Amino acid sequence: KGLMWWEDWVRRREVVLSLVYCLAAADLGLVIASLGPCLLALEDQTGASPNAFTVVFTVRSLGYLCGAFAGGVLLDWFPKRGNGLLAGSLALAAVATALVPVTSSLWAVASLVSFQGIAMGVVDTTGNCLIIYVWEDAVAPWMQSMHAAFGVGAFFSPLAIRWAMAWSPRDSYAAAFWSFSAAMALTAIALSVFPTPESSRSSAPPTGVREEEEDGQCKAAEPRERDQLGWWGLVPRDLTIVALAAAILGLYVGAETGFGGYVLFYAHRRLGFSQAKGQYLTGVFWGSLAAGRILAIPLSLRLAPAHQLYADLLVSTVAMAGIVMLWRYRGVLWFCTGLFGLGMASVYPTVMSFVEEFINVTGRISSTLVVGAAIGEMVIPLVLGLATSVWPPAFPLLLLLTLVGCSAATAALHFSGTTAPKYLRVKTQDADSVVAATATGNTEPSELELAESPL
Secondary structure, three states, rough: OOOHHHHHHHHHHHHHHHHHHHHHHHHHHHHHOOOOOOHHHHHHHHOHHHHHHHHHHHHHHHHHHHHHHHHHHHHOHHHHHHHHHHHHHHHHHHHHHHHHHHHOHHHHHHHHHHHHHHHHHHHHHHHHHHHHHHHHOOOOHHHHHHHHHHHHHHHHHHHHHHHHHOOOOOOOOOOHHHHHHHHHHHHHHHHOOOOOOOOOOOOOOOOOOOEOOOEEEEOOOOOOHHOOOOOOOHHHHHHHHHHHHHHHHHHHHHHHHHHHHHHHHHHHHHHHHOHHEEEHHHHHHHHHHHHHHHHHHHHHHHHOOOHHHHHHHHHHHHHHHHHHHOOOHHHHHHHHHHHHHHOOOOOOHHHHHHHHOOOOOOHHHHHHHHHHHHHHHHHHHHHHHHHHHHHHHHHHHHHHHHHHHHHHHHHHHHHHHHOHHHHHHHHHHHHHHHHHHHHHHHHHOHHHHHHHHOO
């Protein structure tokens, strides 16, 4: 009984820690979605033109890129300080967010959001890695939950800004930003209570052997293959998987951030939307994205990551094609915005779970994936902003091309991953288990399997 009580207490602690990681992801969503809804207000605040203001999105994405790279490296260097790293990053983002409403210079705002970007990059990298450390192979529903929390935060961000501006006598968004700052500070305090979960895997190049799958048998890697192991601790074949996954995340995050940041500007320039209606349209996108991520939690228990990913990209592509072809109708824009959010909802967490099927995701690999996402977040919104300010129809057309590229990279990842040793080994073990269960006549899950189930 003592052992059972101890195991139950440990599991409850893991659940509570995972919920705190979800709060950190919600804070990330609040900040990520905050620039687009107050874009016009920030232009008035700083006196900058729409073209000049694209620099703010760019420097935030550049900071995100640096933070994403640094986060994985620091987590590998200091594996027992992961929660402290996460808490410190949230504190930095809280200070930068609180100062944005009281700054009147474009370059001062750009500097503050660059610190936001650095902090968010660290939070993204370490959060995705630490949740894997907690649950390992049972991470899929928890990864979806954490990214659903991001969607919830991103949904409330434009609404909070709209309400703050409506209640303020000077049409100011300051109250919303200060509430975001307070939420991040409270999450940072909560994180400092918990010890960092320990990882059962290492990102350093292995000193022993690397297992390969050949005709169902595991064998030791040749010494020259071990010499090829690089900074990630992977052979070139597995580096292809990491590179393709990083490309998918870059295209996806660039499209997500670009749409959320500039859909107000597109609707205002092409269809004459007011600032208030544009903010609610932005809220529809982030709200549908949050709903889609919540829906993806039970789906992740029933669908393979590959099937879920293809379905997401199909829905997103159809929605964006609708905006391109039926752009004259405001109702179509509202509907397709919601449908686009639903389709885009679970791409990021599903890609992370998809990669985990093929290779072990370590701090450095997680950092590489988030760096890929940060590059897309830096480049694609910049191109969208400049193109939309010159020719508004370019907005949905460029997004449609981005989704086509994302689908092609997903197909390439699926093809490359099915030859990975980890994937082949798991499939072989699953087949052996089915054969053994059939031979013994036992097709029900064992008590051990039920106990190890994440839910």
